[in-house]
Amino acid sequence: MSLWFPVYVNDTKIGQVVITRQQALTSPHDEHEYTYEVTYNPIGEDGFPTDTVKTVGGTVTHYYDNGWPALVENVLYDATIMEEL
Numbered sequence: 001m002s003l004w005f006p007v008y009v010n011d012t013k014i015g016q017v018v019i020t021r022q023q024a025l026t027s028p029h030d031e032h033e034y035t036y037e038v039t040y041n042p043i044g045e046d047g048f049p050t051d052t053v054k055t056v057g058g059t060v061t062h063y064y065d066n067g068w069p070a071l072v073e074n075v076l077y078d079a080t081i082m083e084e085l
Contacts, residue, residue, distance in 0.1 A: 001025070003068060007040065014049045015040030019075055028065040035059050038079040056082050 007015040015038065022033045037057045041049035056079045062071045 003071065009049075012049065017072070017075065019071060022059075025064060029063065031061050031063050033059060033061055034071065034075070036075045036079065038075070054083075058082050 001021045003017075003019045005017055006013055007017065017036065017038050019034050019036045022035060025032070035057065036059075037055060039053060039055045042052060042054055044050040058078050060071075060074045060078050062074055
């Protein structure tokens with residue numbers, strides 16, 4: 001299973017997120033491992049996206065029955081931490 005979505009500000013695409021479950025779904029109550037890749041254009045000093053493309057990837061765990069919004073929150077939080085390292 002993969003969850004994929006673009007990220008826009010108004011009509012300008014500034015990134016995308018791809019999240020993929022690594023195992024078959026065994027039970028919605030079980031914890032599963034997901035890999036992710038967040039690709040984005042950083043904001044420049046002028047306040048607009050630059051032409052530079054940055055990619056951050058990693059792995060998170062998630063309980064399927066917590067829903068996809070919780071998974072996206074987990075991924076974006078982890079990607080922010082990874083970007084700071």
